[in-house]
Amino acid sequence: MFAKSFRVKSNTVIKGSDRRKLKADISAAFPSLTADELSELIPNKEELNVVKIYAHKGDAVILYVLHKNPLFFELEKRLYPTVYLLWMYPALLPTFRTWAPVIQKLIGGADLMLPGVVVPPSGLPDVKKGACCAVTVVSNRAPVAVGTAAISSEEMHSLGMKGRGVAVLHTYMDHLWAFGDKSGPPSVPDEDCGEEMSEEECDVPEEAEEKEDEILEKPSEDQWCPDASACSGIEELSVAEQEEEKEIMDALLLQCFLHALKSKVKKSELPLLTSTFLRNHMFACCPSGKQIDLKKSSYKKLSKFLQTMQQQHNLVRVKELAKGVESIVEVDWKNRELRSFSLPEEKDVEASPVQDGGRGEIPYNPPEITTLYSVSARLEPLFLDANKRKGATMHAAEVRSIITEYVKRNELVAVNNKNYVTIDPTLCDCLLEKSEYQEIECLKWDDLFTRTLGRMQECYQVVHPGQAPITKKGHIEPIDISVASRGSNKKVTLVKNLEAYGVDPAAVAAALQHRVQASSVLQPVPGARDRVSVQIQGNQIHQVGSLLLDHYQIPRKYIQGLDKAPKGGKKK
Incomplete structure (x- = not known):
């Protein structure tokens, strides 16, 4: 699930009531955790963040982050532990063991196949289909993957240990792991890898052992395990599916x-x-x-x-x-x-949708454009407690939430008037000018937020349906509509920067040509790679505006030059 990068929707500090509910949910999902262990995972006074993300396939996931490390992730209202949590409590989940070279396949997005499972003398863990379980490597009990049992342990035996064993959701070295401090798994000796198992059963053969570091760093075509069929079942299935x-x-x-x-x-x-x-x-x-x-x-x-x-x-x-x-x-x-x-x-064949003006164009969905704010070097001390470093971007609402939490945590609300905030040294350095250091002792809440946002780098994020979000500094450049003269006082209308909004210039040119029965051409924009402008005869600002506003549903604030349209929409 996290083999590819995900998009962060929000990152906020958990509220007190939600903190108590989360603790109860964790206790219900993992009853083996003691009260002290729950208090360690969900401390009352330490900051715990709730991060809402969208996985690369669009799944909505909630992360619970403590000390910069995600400890749990919630998918379809079900809690799962991350490897960071399992390294603290290795025995929290039933585990399946495999050989080290197989882990690279799991990191790449493959599931654990039963031929690759190493069955210990004590037998397989007793699990039902869909049960949450972990994956470890031989000789180390520290889990390196989390998933759900594809079938029950009884079915695994009855099928002769063939087929899919664990549907993997999260692994060591995936993007969820990279969201934390990127630490490696601890060394937890495998109790079964002792006297009960022979050295041949417990260790990878010398040939595989010599290649193990290379395999874990970079996939190789000649990866193998002690039982060649055990690993080839996973490798060949994955490669075959890809091909x-x-x-x-x-x-x-x-x-x-x-x-x-x-x-x-x-x-x-x-x-x-x-x-x-x-x-x-x-x-x-x-x-x-x-x-x-x-x-x-x-x-x-x-x-x-x-x-x-x-x-x-x-x-x-x-x-x-x-x-x-x-x-x-x-x-x-x-x-x-x-x-x-x-x-x-x-x-x-899917019929090409009949659209307003442009024939044969694929359906257009307007992008979602959001204003974001980036933490500047000057404001970084104000956001450190929220794990936001220089360059981190967030919505205005998240900025207000972090500032409010900072004020409350440091008890800076004015005693005599709760509409004011007392300025402490950090707020003074971040938000006040030098000439104000001795003059201002308090600020109104609105002034506090306004100053904070005003000193942050404004950014914007464009999200086209089905595509990864694009985040850039500054303001998004509007679609520019202008009228120019071309010899003998003939006028032409120019439309630029359509690409930033996911609008195909060729489709716009064809639609305008059909609407006004005038010739149109595409011209490269000087100094801009992969960008062209649309040029059409006459003053067609009214028609261009109608096409962009009505058909493409581009908000008026992102279109520049509409005021130059002739009255009544008549051509000049």
């Missing part, structure tokens, strides 16, 4: 590519931006129920895929017409592979 996934995606890409060339692209459209070709044509040709994902293919990037289509298939010719902007400049319509390609039946 099969690549082959399926490669075939889908080729099908959509040929379909798009044969039925969507017209000679008059060339040269055609490669990004436009992917969005407007290939996506539209994707069969229902399937989705193009270049990262899951062997090509990884669109440019590499098109390069293969050019060099090995001789289907197209791609050229960089502007720096960093590639276009398809030629299509070999007589290519044997293209001519022999049979178009799928219409029912198997």
Whole structure:
């Protein structure tokens, strides 16, 4: 679940009532913990943070963080311990043992297969299907993975120890582990690895032992374990699945590519931006129920895929017409592979949605744009207790929460008037000017928050549906609409910075051309890589504004130049 990076939604200090509820929930989920151990995990006076995140597949997860380390994560209202907690209490969960080289596969996102489980003399732990359990390596009881039992221990025996054993959720060295202090597992001697087991049973053979460090640092094709079939069952399944996934995606890409060339692209459209070709044509040709994902293919990037289509298939010719902007400049319509390609039946292809103005464009969902604030060097002392270092970003509400907690924790609310906050040395250094040091002893709450936000670096975060969030410093550059003159006093309308909002300039150009029946062109923006501007004849600000506001649902505050539209929307 945490093999890939996740997005942090919020990070706040837990409230007193929530702290008590959490302690009760932990006690119910893990009844073996004593009252003293619960108090150690959920101390009354020490800061405990609640971090809400979205995993890379969109799952909402809640982390409970103490002393910078996540101790528990909550998924679908169920609590799971992290490896940091299990290193404190190794016997908290039933455990399955495996060989060290297998751990690298688990870190990469694989589940623990039963052929890779080492059965101790005492037998497998008694678990039911779905029970929370841990994974350890031979000779060390410190858990390195957490998950749920795929089947009961009885079924494991009845199936001859074949199939999936543990559905892994979290491992040592994954992104959840990296959210903490990144410490390594302690050495906890394995009680079963003693007199009851022979040296041959307890140790990895010399060949594997010599490669163990290399295996753990970098996956190798020749990884193996004492029982070759035990580890190969995991390794081959994982590699086979990955290769099969690549082959399926490669075939889908080729099908959509040929379909798009044969039925969507017209000679008059060339040269055609490669990004436009992917969005407007290939996506539209994707069969229902399937989705193009270049990262899951062997090509990884669109440019590499098109390069293969050019060099090995001789289907197209791609050229960089502007720096960093590639276009398809030629299509070999007589290519044997293209001519022999049979178009799928219409029912198997997702119909291109009819949109307001632009024909053949994939559905557009406006991005979520959020203002964030970054901790500056001057304000860092004020945020240290909340584990926020220089450069950490957060929402204004989180800033207010941290400042409020700081004031209350240090008992700075004015005794005579609770609307004021007493200035302590830290607040003085962070928020006051030198000329105010001797003059100001208290600040109103609103003034306190305003000064704090005013001294932080303003940032913004753009989240497009289904994509990783993009965070940048400063203010997001608005979409700029302007009118310029081009010889003989002819006017043209220019639209810039559409890409920042996930809007395809080619789609906008086509939509405007259809609306106003005037020619439009795309021009590279000087000094800006992978950015183009839309140019259309006449003063079309009214039409551009209508398209962006009504169809693309871009908030008016992010569009600059609407005030220059002619009255009544008439062209000049």
